[in-house]
Amino acid sequence: MATLSWRHHTLxxxxxxxxxxxxxxxxxxxxxxxxxxxxxxxxxxxxxxxKINGELxxxxxxxxxxxxxxxxxxxxxxxxxxxxxxxxxxxxxSVPQIAFYxxxxxxxxxxxxxxxxxxxxxxxxxxxxxQFLAGTESQTQGGSTHIPxxxxxxxxxxxxRTLEELARDHWLSLTDGKVGLxxxxxxxxxxxxxxxxxxxCEVCNEAAVKAELxxxxxxxxxxxxxxxxxxxxxSRAEKVCPGCxxxxxxxxxxxxxxxxxxxxxAPPESQLPREPSTRKRPRTRAVxxxxxxxxxxxxSTRLTRRSVxxxxxx
Numbered sequence: 171m172a173t174l175s176w177r178h179h180t181l182x183x184x185x186x187x188x189x190x191x192x193x194x195x196x197x198x199x200x201x202x203x204x205x206x207x208x209x210x211x212x213x214x215x216x217x218x219x220x221k222i223n224g225e226l227x228x229x230x231x232x233x234x235x236x237x238x239x240x241x242x243x244x245x246x247x248x249x250x251x252x253x254x255x256x257x258x259x260x261x262x263x264s265v266p267q268i269a270f271y272x273x274x275x276x277x278x279x280x281x282x283x284x285x286x287x288x289x290x291x292x293x294x295x296x297x298x299x300x301q302f303l304a305g306t307e308s309q310t311q312g313g314s315t316h317i318p319x320x321x322x323x324x325x326x327x328x329x330x331r332t333l334e335e336l337a338r339d340h341w342l343s344l345t346d347g348k349v350g351l352x353x354x355x356x357x358x359x360x361x362x363x364x365x366x367x368x369x370x371c372e373v374c375n376e377a378a379v380k381a382e383l384x385x386x387x388x389x390x391x392x393x394x395x396x397x398x399x400x401x402x403x404x405s406r407a408e409k410v411c412p413g414c415x416x417x418x419x420x421x422x423x424x425x426x427x428x429x430x431x432x433x434x435x436a437p438p439e440s441q442l443p444r445e446p447s448t449r450k451r452p453r454t455r456a457v458x459x460x461x462x463x464x465x466x467x468x469x470s471t472r473l474t475r476r477s478v479x480x481x482x483x484x
Contacts, residue, residue: 177203178222182248185233189340190247190353193235236356239286239380240343242396247357266324267332269301271341274349275359279368279379284392286380287350294329298322351379372412373397389414 174182180203185191191199197208200215208215222233230251237244263271273296277288298321333349336342340352356379363377371378371394378392391413393401402409402418409418 174222174225178218178225181218182222182226182233185246185248190245190357193244193246196246234357234360236353236360237376237394237396238353238356239378239394240350242394242399245353245357247354249358263332263335264320266298266320266328267335269298269321270296270324270329270332271336273298273301274342275351275355278349278351279363279366279377284369284378284381284383287345287348290333290344290347290349293333293349294326296329298324371397373401384411384413384416385419386411386414386416389416 181196181199184196184199197215200218201207204211204214204218206214219233226232226248232249232251233246234249235244235246261268274288274293277292277296278286281288299317302317302321333342333344337344337352340354342352342355343350360377363379368377368379369390369392370376371381372391373393374397376394378394381392381394382398384391389411391411398418401407410416411418
């Protein structure tokens with residue numbers, strides 16, 4: 171088993187202590203400790219990531235890259251791959267807070283318009299009782315289930331504080347009265363998105379939480395804005411829906427065009443070990459467990475827009 175050097179340890183510690191880092195910041199740290207630029211030494215950079223993940227796998231952690239779907243920026247972070255009762259003890263969030271977070275995530279990804287957010291008011295009105303009932307495997311003989319007081323008495327002020335805390339920890343984002351996903355959610359919930367059949371982007375096959383939709387109401391194609399830039403940036407690229415051929419009304423702004431060369435490169439996710447990506451998603455039930463909220467841490471299956479729903483876990 172290869173031993174990690176102090177350089178590997180520094181990269182890991184930077185992510186653990188600071189949380190997810192933007193690509194330029196993470197690569198800057200790499201350059202400072204190795205004297206090599208990832209842009210000019212891509213193979214060396216990839217080898218560092220592979221070696222780190224080889225060691226992190228023994229403690230069920232993973233150094234992963236993802237894009238923030240709201241701005242297209244790449245982030246790196248260390249995520250926890252464990253999902254068991256023991257790991258739940260390490261979270262700083264209470265059970266009601268986790269249920270509140272889960273309700274928000276479900277509401278965001280269920281949006282058939284793929285706006286990627288819900289209003290703060292809608293978030294605060296999420297009922298924790300529904301989350302508890304959805305997660306109950308069996309009911310009492312009389313057909314009713316006792317809802318814990320912690321769920322029933324979770325106040326509006328507690329919800330507001332929880333929103334602020336989740337935003338500070340980058341699990342959620344708060345902007346102009348809207349609640350969206352934070353970069354840490356994009357990093358940690360990849361498997362959850364797939365298991366719950368969140369419609370994928372037609373270009374990159376990652377969950378299309380925040381995306382553009384085909385104008386044809388009978389078509390279910392979704393594409394991330396940054397994937398659209400990559401796909402349609404070439405002058406000869408035909409700007410039509412890859413699914414139904416409907417013309418896709420999209421104009422690349424000049425400021426966006428400056429980033430085309432960078433966006434056209436292979437996504438960082440492809441540099442890291444990852445779960446197999448398939449266009450047809452398994453119909454299995456998944457749960458956002460509290461271990462996910464650790465403080466350190468080309469044809470697709472079609473769904474009609476009106477039927478995009480998470481499967482109930484009853």
